[in-house]
Amino acid sequence: MTHNIEEVTFEELEATDVISVELVPERKGLILKHCEYYVSSRRHGTTVTRRYNEFVQLYDVLYAKYPYRAVCSLPPKRVVVGGGSPLFLQRRRAALQRWLTLVARHPVLAHDADLRTFLCETSPRLDKPKHDEFILAGTQEDNAGDLSTDEMQESFVSEQEQLRLAHLGLGRLFKIFEKVEGRCDAERTDIRELGAALNALSSPAVADTARWSRMRDAMKAAAELAIETGETQLEVTEEEAMDGMLLALDAVGAYRQLCSRLTRGLHAERAAAAAAAPQCAAARALRARHRYALRCAVEEARIARVYALSALELLPELLRTLGTAHARVAAVWADLHTALRHPNAKQTARD
Template sequence: MAGEINEGSVPPYYREVHEAIRCRTDERVQVEVFQRLLDRTDLQKAIAEHVDSTGGFLSKLSLYKALALIALAQQGKQPSPKLLENCIQELPKPQLGEPKDLGTLRMQATPDDPLTVAHSLDKLLVKDCVQVELIPEKKGLFLKHVEYQVTSQHHKISVYRRYSDFDVFHELLVQRFAYRMVPALPPKRMLKGVLTSISEREFIEGRRRALGRFLNLVARHPFSSDDELVKIFLAFNGSDVQIKLRDAYKRMGDEFITNRIATQAKEYLPTDIQNQFSASRELIRNIHNSFQKLRDRAEKMAERSKENATDLLMFGRELSTLGSDASSIPPLASSQSTWATLRKSLKGLSVEFALLSDKAAQQGRREEDDVVEKLNFFLDLLQSYRDLCERHEKGVLHEHQRALQKYSVMKRQMMSATAQSKEQVSVEQLESRIVQQENAIQTMELRNYFSLFCLHQETQLIFTYLPMTYHILGAFVNGGWIFFF
């Protein structure tokens, strides 16, 4: 029966539905996707028994048959091959919604969909935990330098790294994973005239924290965490780590060269990828701006808690000084004055203020270590996404446009040379250059689609991390708030 349905006999709606839910690499429809379509109709049993599938897929004609049966069932009729045969000349239209909305059925995770990032937040967070600790300063021949102990739970090893090692590692990561999120490094030195409000010690501590966030984001990334560059940086215990990193990159090249589906990326992309990218970019930009404000407020609250701790301690000390005053009370006040008794109690009360000061200091540390640090971690991730979007637009797209412009100029030169009957050698040279440019443009187009493919995955990764908001709010609440009146 399905063989009597052909492309020309079906309504346009059938073709639109097929285009929305078919595989990206061929015309077949996955059974899992079709089942999701049926779930919208509550007609699973009535339709499924009449639909043919092979190897987990429906052919285009099998889908058309299923759509016709769905339409008949929605009209209150009992779907059957005989009924379908009677209306073959004018197939009814099923009520399934707009085809563009059906594309989301295909976007849900399927076992063989390389575009989908099938990682939960919990799975990402336990992938690795990297600690970065400052070790005592070492003095070289001329300058002293700061060294860090880097400990990876996944690799079960501690290694020692200098900032210059981080710098080379970051540089190579950006080259290797140009189409992925790579968090920025903190500055190496204090910027004169900008960070004058903090001490050098505070700057070094802030840099240590930032380096830890950088490594944890890299070590938990689903696509770069298992790369040789990351393994070398976290586990190679030698003094020539920079040479080791550069040699590894020379062997591998960038991800486009080593990724097995890089040249087929276009086949997996949704048709509205540009619209999805624009909408996601704007949403993430707004989220980033809001989280920056949250972080700024949390920093101020943590700072106030520390200031409260200092003020409470000083308040208690003054009470102690007042209560320790051994001066005698003059006769004119001694008969009715309670100052002597009050003075003794003040000294005891100063101990309570010392305890309050300690609690305020602990709260400040909790706010800084839990709330502020988690906010900074998420902000580093969001900023790396915005940096990636900028690399995509200013890098791949601009290079592609320049290549097309160059190709256009060369074609005009070729036409001019042919029209003017220039020397055969000159014409052949132009032809050779045009062929080379065509190959370059083809490679750039493939890279552009792979860049969009990676952007789609990185966008999914951002939304996978968004539930960290619960972790941040939990740390905020669990820290408790101390109010003093």
Template sequence: MQWCNHGSHCSFDLPGSGDPLTSASRVAGTTKLASEPPYLPTPQAIEPQAIVPRAPAPSRMQMPQGNLLLLSHSLQELLARDTVQVELIPEKKGLFLKHAEYEVSSQRFKSSVYRRYNDFVVFQEMLLHKFPYRMVPALPPKRMLGADREFIEARRRALKRFVNLVARHPLFSEDVVLKLFLSFSGSDVQNKLKESAQCVGDEFMNCKLATRAKDFLPADIQAQFAISRELIRNIYNSFHKAIDNAAGLLIFGKELSAIGSDTTLLPSWAALNSSTWGSLKWALKGLSVEFALPEDKAAQQGKQAENDVVEKLNLFLDLLQSYKDLCEWHEKGVLHKHQRALHKYSLMKRQMMSAAVQNCEPESVEQLESRIVEQENAIQTMELRNYFSLYCLHQETQLIHVYLPLTSHILRAFVNSQIQGHKEVSPPLLRMLSWPRPSFFPDALPSSLPPLQAPRAAPCPSLAT
């Protein structure tokens, strides 16, 4: 296989012109620089005409030194690649069908472009087409009608997490598809994205190490894959529960807000002959002012927790979910396709043996032999793709571990949010305890209450035998 630089032309000596598996199942279920050895550069545009390739730049064609399977990135390096903001534009475009539009701003490209949800969909499809063996994050669901404000805001946050995970991926971050999505300001970005991937094979076709991926894999790669998948599954389940606790801060703020703004009064007849209601109403009126303070403080605490804790947790969960999807794609897609090809090959061999015994016509035997050779080539390609898929999975697993230190930042932000929240909420609550108690309030509840007696059970009629 010959590899070429951006803008040059290349031909491939591999059987088949593309991945026999399509990326549609992953969609429905939802380049690294030469100095960084684990991820090799891929061509950005390849014309269909086969002509003599240019001599590639030595710096990009030079074989990296060291273990090509291991990554050398840190979390700080990945986070520093880019920070992308996704903001909702207040106006909804469209004459009849309204749709939300987003302003996408990239620090790296110093660009600000406008994108619709469907633009994100095409962007993800192109990534899956070019990188079927990598962790392409899922997109939030599309809601056609009746999208309320809360749903639109949740989708905006999810789109922001999606594009930031893509922009910080060692391979995606150097691909032309990302640059087009973040910087192209034309009116038809979807066709531009599709044109950039047209006539360009996937990563297996463009990576010069793809056919030798087996040589870099450890002997126990299948066992390592099973262990890593189970570990990531356990981490995902644990943090999925943790996000419920963090989101509880928002619910706490909303509950206090409801208490502070409650204006329900008892009917006048309930307090006509008693001064209790008047005293209680006076106390509640004074306490409502104090309740407004913890209400605001709790709302601020919930907002801080949402930004510092919940979103970081969601980002980490999105990454783990993309890894789980990739593992499922490897087992149910790559391996299943390979097994079916082997089964088809065995049937052809049986037909060949049967034809030899029955002395069939030479033309029929030649056609069957030709089909067997084609199937052998297809199986060989699938085996190479299977090993390359494991090669990519091994690197994506390492990428998950690179992101693991993010959990310490999440926990630290959660603790700081709790400490700050309690500091701000406790003073007004303590002032409530210092309020004078109305005379009809008991000083203290009795330390012990008489036990409740269970009602006597009625005799059970005997059943006739």
């Protein structure tokens, strides 16, 4: 069981598998309702039904078996009478899909037997492993081109900082796009409410003069446009691009969690190896494990960088979509102006 992850591309990871996690329409349970999910794998050609607790079982197995791999945390479980809000359930579903996607596309985890059982078996049985990846991998010979332990340690420290900054930057970008989307939704609501107000003002009155009638006709035309526009869903951000950014945030976040664990563990291993007799079996095993952990960290950094780069490459499409959405909103305001000044003029926002 040996793996050597060379430079990989996002396209190669993406081609490994396509995972879908969808909510089963009916929730189970009389009082404390729980959700079930349809889990599909294109690679295996399977669709199975899973509960959240079964995701937890898979996570526990992978975490124990691969302590030196970036297995990101699961979204939290919330026990709620009635089963939770639709928004919470959809967000957790999306997070579970991203989690399983990262696992199923990982160059090492994708080949795990327990993952295959989870994706393929109707009633999976997942048992905690007796040994971790280092033990199962056995003795590994170093290749001529392999980095030395000191070089891997230096790379580990450097990658931590670079990917920490990437994680923070991606998080800021995502929050910005979320806020922009919220503002556009709020503006659409404002336009709809403006239409309702204009519609109320456009009701004819017995005492109307010709000038009042013209004004009411103009307000009615503007109201119809505003209400119609307010009911139209504007595509503010590209959903696929936002999902890609969240996937990258999860991947880089998992790497940072791994770094935190390894930093504590590597210090302990170095101290234990230094305290042991240099040539004793325990010291050699500790040094070998220490080197194996560093090698895994270097490989996991490569994967995290791939996801970070893929998210940044989505920025042009996100900005294009935002520009289009803002242009459409600006056109609506221009059309409302035209409707009030020239009720019979052709509008542009709906073209």
